[in-house]
Amino acid sequence: MNKFKRTLVTTALPYANGPVHIGHLAGVYVPADIYVRYLRLKNEDVVLIGGSDEHGVPITLKAKNEGVSPQDIVDRYHGIIKKSFEDFGISFDIYSRTTNKTHYDTASEFFKTLYDKGEFIEKETEQYYDEEAGQFLADRYITGTCPHCKSEGAYGDQCEACGTSLNATDLINPKSMISGSVPVLRKTKHWYLPLDKHEPFLKKWILEEHKEWKPNVYGQCKSWLDMGLQPRAVSRDLDWGVPVPVEGAEGKVLYVWFDAPIGYISATKELTPEWEKYWKDPGTRMIHFIGKDNIVFHCIVFPSMLKAEGSYILPDNVPANEFLNLEGDKISTSRNWAVWLHEYLEDFKDKQDVLRYVLTANAPEAKDNDFTWKDFQARNNNELVAILGNFVNRALVLTQKYYDGVVPAAGELTDYDKETLEAIPEIVKKTEEALDHFKFREAVKEAMNLARLGNKYLADSEPWKLAKTDPERVKAIMNIALQITANLAILMEPFLPFTAKKMQKMINFEGKEWDVCGKKELLEAGHKINKPELLFEKIEDDEIQAQLDRLAKTKEDNDAAAKEAAPAKENISFDDFTKMDIRIGTILEAEKVAKTKKLLKLLIDTGIDKRTVVSGIAEYFTPEEIMGKQVSILVNLAPRKIRGIESQGMILMAEDANGELIFVSPEKNIKPGSEIR
RNA sequence: GCCGAGGUAGCUCAGCUGGUUAGAGCGCAGGAUUCAUAAUCCUGAGGUCGGCGGUUCAAGCCCGCCUCUCGGUACCA
Incomplete structure (x- = not known):
């Protein structure tokens, strides 16, 4: 059925001019990691490739600003980024970078090949x-x-x-x-x-x-x-990047968008001498995980490059995600509006899986989504703690209590027991189907349903009531609860790798593969389990408030920075100034210009004449409210057609850093045509 | 401007080639329960499917117009 022998998964190379944040994780790295962990558990041949994108103009500018070399900048951020990914369990087979020698050689050679082929x-x-x-x-x-x-x-x-x-x-x-x-x-x-x-x-x-x-x-x-x-x-005039490897190309480098995807190839080369089987054998299935901003490069430009080169395979799928917002606003590195991964781990030590879970359950798969701290808290407390953590805990605690940690034999099963056991492979199947189609939020929800099944099963069969009256029955119930737990320990591994490991340790069930999923005798009678510990802990309001406070402070800082007045322009002569003929005029008529957001068509009494002016103020004023208003108008500006209407002059507006506009109007009414000087 | 994706319950999202009373999780209300981290389980309320018009026996889904959000628009990365 599957015509592919192996899978090559690439992840967009993060740009090394800043650390990585939750948007990166949610859009690209967590879904890619879930996917490859799933394939690895299925014992398939798969590699996960990543690396830092370290060329391009913004890095040179940042270096100049800080008075250091571009290499210093990329060394710094490559280190931070690489560590963040390690900390969050993104299981790269190799995380490389585009400034290393293998990459320079590979990119050069790639260019040269295309160049020689014309x-x-x-x-x-x-x-x-x-x-x-x-x-x-x-x-x-x-x-x-x-x-x-x-x-x-x-x-x-x-x-x-x-x-x-x-x-x-x-x-x-x-x-x-x-x-x-x-x-x-x-x-x-x-x-x-x-x-x-x-x-x-x-x-x-x-x-x-x-x-x-x-x-x-x-x-x-x-x-x-x-x-x-x-x-x-595909080339640029710049001194930072892979030099264009032909004569007469001094001072020119490969455009970063040409060299970056070749980074996937170079990284694979570094990983294994057998890299060619991943890149050139049609039996390889290549998947690019990216954000929506990169679609054209991965679907049009890079495939064209690969096709032109001739010996490479093309991607089989490019499951691009949309963007993640933070508390209603776009994530922005320059405005510091982000949850940085390295900072998250300082505040939420060892809670990598919580963030992975929240970002998967609320992944921007079909449209932009919003990350809120309140949702983060709710998903942790109501789903991870209450459903998954709680089920595992109650199953294991009861086992310790009744059987001293030894798995009891199931004995005879009721219809309800059988029904429950049969539901397990169903859930596994649904999870697999979702994973196979890159529907990770559906997949993780389905996996959680197994814990829900467990909770329901315990609530319905009430072993704690039967403990005194029917010990044989309790053995069957606990056996089944433990089988569900063991299934969860595997099923959750792609999504929550740290938690899954913990569970596997707790029940002495390590090193298993995906194909055991769905089976009902994972833990045999007599198998000894370890002392349980809690998988997740509640996150309290004050921890969430601290995060919200931090963001509020960022907003304040940004507003304060925006309030700083722009620096003065260079001096002009008095003559320059007198060239401008600025008058007071009265707005006689105003109407919205059809099919525009910002334009109003105004009829102004300038005292000299009545003339039409088109002004981009419609987002701040309605035609009704400005009718009759006195304003300042530059009357000797050369006329210009805007949306087909000739605009004869310009209304003067004061604009603040947020782009908000107000009129520059006389303090009290004055005759139209009065000169401003 | 042009092109693309999206707008479905308080929130976050499913909804196959049009087909019964539009679904899920979370939140909310009521009840049950006590093995478990006041966790769990059951029941329920809650929707003009962005708006208007059209096609059809039948529209969340198809067509037209409008509107809002995001992305792309080729040298931002």
């Missing part, structure tokens, strides 16, 4: 160059005024105010975000991977042969393929 095209283009910083600028690192909506602070690739996609060269008054200087255009040569060439293949491969991929993944791919693919640059 799989690249070379193009010379003009790009912005920051003379002060001495480097070319990615579009994202250029800011300026948006040519469409005139708002400042638009990025070179997109204006966030009006949502328009831009080219950096469209920006008015471009400025480098690295040094603040005005960038200049320079010619530069780069290598492009002609994705268009692979488009027919990709269409067939994804759209026809992989309809089973998750809707978000399939839809995103379809979107790209429908748009039509274009050649994509």
Whole structure:
């Protein structure tokens, strides 16, 4: 039935410019780990590959800011990240990094192969160059005024105010975000991977042969393929990265998105001399665990690279997750809005499994989800403690009490006993099915149902009542309760590896494999179990409050930082100032511009004339409330068409750090046309 | 703007190619119980399936328009 002989599981390489947080864990590493632990328990040939992504511009910038080398930065975070994963039991067969020699060699060689095969095209283009910083600028690192909506602070690739996609060269008054200087255009040569060439293949491969991929993944791919693919640059002008291994490429490195996925290959090479069987044998099933932001790279770009190279297999599935939010807001490294893994373990020592459980049970599989501390507490107290921990504890405590820790013989079984035993393989089967389809939240819920079954069984059969009247019956009941416990000790291992080990120790049941799951005689009569200890403990309100307080403080700090006024701009002459003709005007009419979020069309009495102005204030004011209002207006700004309407001037607004707008209005009514100077 | 995914109970989510009274877990209310970490077990209340319109014998599901959230939009990583 299964045409694959082995499985290669890769996890998105975390970017080594910060530690890892719960979003990383929930989206990628916990599901990947559950999956490979499950396969390993089934005795399948599987490897879990990971590593730090250590190239790219942000790392060089961080290094510059701190006055250290990029290598210092990545050494620091690679260490922290690697330790966090170890601490949380993410069972990598290898956790590597993209700055090591194997990777440089592998990535170089990969590029060279494609280059020699003529799989690249070379193009010379003009790009912005920051003379002060001495480097070319990615579009994202250029800011300026948006040519469409005139708002400042638009990025070179997109204006966030009006949502328009831009080219950096469209920006008015471009400025480098690295040094603040005005960038200049320079010619530069780069290598492009002609994705268009692979488009027919990709269409067939994804759209026809992989309809089973998750809707978000399939839809995103379809979107790209429908748009039509274009050649994509795979090199950058930068001094941090894998040098482009051809002549005439001095000062150029591989684009991090070209080198990072090759990191999966290099890591496998480091792991085993037999790496080729994982990457080149069609009997290998390759699975990429990633977040939704990486879909295009793993489904379009990397497969094109592998296909172009020619000897590699392609991924069989890419189960990308959506994003995890924290207490209603997006997780953000720069705003420190996150639960950092290394900090979590300081506050919740040895509670790795609790976090793993919560992140699995509430994983963002189909849509973005919210992590709240209250939910964390509830799931720990009401599910792990009350259902799983409690069941195991009551089964083991009763066994100690009645039989001094020796498993009793089952003897004769009632219909209800048999029914209960038959439910076990059913639960196992459902768990397996969910796991096979990457439905981890369903899988863990199903596994918990086994503990629920146990609780119900004990409640229904009441051995504590029969202890005095019918000792033979109690033996059967306790035998069954113990079989359920033993099953749980295996079934829970992929999800809660630390807890499962503890359980296995407690019942002297170690080193078992998945195939024993569902059986009813895992613990034989006469088998001795150890003294039970509690698997989970309650988490009290004050511990949760401490976490909430910490987040509240982060918010305060962020607000305070946002309140700092922007630095003054450079001086201008009085003449420059007098060039601006600013008047008081009265808003006569206002209406929303159809199909826009932010735009109002205003008719203004400027004293000189009545004119139309389009203003991006609709999120803060309704047309009704501003009718008749006196405002400041720049009347000699060159007219400009916005959404087809000619805007003749600009209303002056004061804007705070949160983007909130208020009018600059006269203190009391004054004649329209009055000059401001 | 364009493209994609999502909007179902107080919360977090299932819901197969359209088919009876729309499901689960948690929370809540009531009851039972005491082996167990006041844990467990049973029962129950709770929904205009984002909105409007359409197709159909029949719509959470199909079609159109609108709305909100998130992602992508090719040099952010």
